Amino acid sequence: MLDEVRKLSAYTAYNANVDAIVNLRAEILQNLIDSFGADEIRRRIEEYPREIREPLDFVARLIHALKTGKPMAVPLTNEEMHRWFDETFKYDMERIGGQAGIIANLMAGLKVKKVIAYTPFLPKRLAELFRRGVLYPVVEEGKLKLRPIQEAYREGDPLKVNRIFEFRKGMKFKLGDEVIEVPHSGRFIVSSRFESISRIETRDELRPFLPEIGRQVDGAILSGYQGLRLQYSDGKDANYYLRKAKEDIMALKEADIKVHVEFASIQDRKLRKKVVTNIFPLVDSVGMDEAEIAYILSVLGYRDLADRIFTYNRIEDAILGGMIILDELNFEILQVHTIYYLMYITHRDNPLNEDELAKSLEFGTTLAAARASLGDITKPEEYEVGLKVPFNERSDYVKLRFEEAKRKLRMREYKVVVVPTRLVSNPVSTVGLGDTISTGTFLSYIALLRRH
Template sequence: MMELLDEARKLSMFTAYNANVDTIVYLNGKTIQGLIDEFGAEAVRRRMEEFPRQIEEPIDFVARIVHALKTGKPIEVPLVNEELQGWFDSRFNYDVERIGGQAGIIANLLANLDFRRVIVYTPHLAKRQAEMFVRKPNMFYPVVENGKLVLKHPIEAYRENDPIKVNRIFEFRAGTTFRLGNETITVPYSGRFIVSARFESIRIYTRPELKPFLPEIGLQTDGAILSGYQGIRLCYSDGKDVNYYLREAKKDILLLKREKDLKVHLEFASIQNRELRKKVIYNLFPLIDSVGMDESEIAYVLSALGYPKLAERIFTYNRIEDTVLGGKILIDEMNLEVLQIHTIYYLMYITHADNPLSEKELRMSLELATTLAAARASLGDIKSPRDFETGLGVPYNERGEYVKLRFEEAKRRLRTREYQIVIIPTRLVKNPVSTVGLGDTISTGAFTSYLALLRRKGAL
């Protein structure tokens, strides 16, 4: 696997659009109990039943985080009330402050792995954020000077008055116990609850002066990883709306691909609003080559595409055969080249049968991805290519054989001749140092190794 990683490291990558500051709190039972006691167990339970889709007042946060702890599932919920930032800052001491956002996390990961060139772009680059990009000679931010594209380290390109986005991440550990009235709750799995800032000042777009240079960036890179579209709002006070920003996003992708068939991966994230989710899917998926998502996100996508019963089955039962069926629907309807699904216990690729890579090669790509994520979970971050070896020492999860058995059953029950579908069990760290960025790490490892294998075959 080190050989495949070395091949991937020869690539140049472009990643955009969402980078921000992540503040991290390591939750314990006492902190959770204090929040419940402050608002009252009955009030919290009532708001949990209402299941607020966004955080507008403190009890919305408490209800959603208790629900996440009860299920043990990672979740992201938008914070739309900017005034609540003071409430969070007064209630919590942040244990860690570092780069966040999919594009930011991916850029630092690629730079630390010594990829040939990493170009990261975010429309907002405040100094506090620029300082969080690793100081490596392969890390670049694109700017326009004297009518030409110039690549600089982010710290040399920040803008004094740019807004900054702060996401608050609450890490929880399996086994944490607290009480909700008469009910004792024990957290079943380790994970995180993300309070994602969604404010008017933060937009997802390419600045007008840079836009004409996107074809040049496409020529200088081997692949692009785009993310952050979940941050688009349906409408803004200046009259612009989701349709405007998605039209611009489509132009960006077409410009990146204009001079060559650049492979573009979209890292999907949960979009609570169904209308926004549907617009992102129908506007962007047909233009890109690869998508990465977890099992809950594929259910959200299927719901938006008009398959509510299948989506509900995935949410409720989480059966592999339902995920395979949903994946087949998605790559057919959106004409994707490859779909990558990551869950706690397995990783999956679904492609059409004519994909240049064999099932063995696709499996190699997923193996690299889970090993890279295991290294990150073990160490908290990846600082150099050597850290990859830590992941090799992490065992596959105890459900690995069960996963393989259920997958073979699913293949027998479903028509798969027109597809290549591979699945591997994950390497699972029992007590991870951090779970932030693991999905992004998996997708980055999978997509870059996929590109490296295509290049090996002369298909890139």
């Protein structure tokens, strides 16, 4: 399967960012506390700022996260604070973040034939985190050119940095007279949410060349719609950018390629409904987790089923929900990734049989197991590491529950395939595993379709 996948070419857009990682140590914290003062920090913790506008907001929310030991993400809304963070912290590591960025680097690591990645903003600091071999589309003298992405950066483009503060259980520090011991390991994420970087679009000069890009690839993976806003200060809104996004998909599909959308949770219900009803019916394939099935069902009006999925997390409810989403939004195949199983739901007339669909899902979970074991995939042979990872301990239970679901549900019009996941007991990294599964399943799905 790997050899067939590597013969493919793919395009991915739109969201990529810098993930800057700090491994928190007690002395770093103590310096922060001393510079702001314990009383000021306590007062700000009481106020519980919902977003980070100034350094004290950050310190207060960080200490609150450390006291509870719970992972948290808080948006940074003041672009001026980039400099404060960069001057205050030495990053232990910078890596690519954002679904399109992670997917592009994964495909380049697998040495897929041609990887074209597009993000509307490409500052140098971001461009340098892409792997060698990733190409970026530019227009020169009225013609489309594919440049190594490291050379295609633009001075002055806005920068999206998500700063990830990793903390370890047992770390101790003092807040005034109070000694705090961190009860659990976790991470505190400061996610950049500026208006300048929340526009998901293809630049005007490149848009006429999307059909040409489509002719150069076998498939496209699009993501990042969760970054949109309902309103912008210049009078534009989510509808404007979704119209553009639909035009992009139709332009790419002029070449008769498959298009996959990797969905991510959108907290705002109105925005979620807009994205789902505008984008899904235009694409072939959608990837999501079981919580995202529930979120989508709730905006489609299936509240009771959504609540059941959130409460009980049963396979039969996820299958029923998936079948409803497939029918209501009329695309070709739904891929669902959960911790214990992966699932495809497609219509009965899909050219692939159940065995082939299972093969595609197994390729996806093996690829993710290799990434979890190694932290990243830098060369094709590393895929083999995933084959040594056993299927999870709930595999038999998953199969049993799936057989029960088949007896209960009317599935005659569909092909539903469930395979257990390969689960790494001590992963080096869990970042991007959902994106890895979706990339592996989508590319292997295209490769298998080509056999027919």
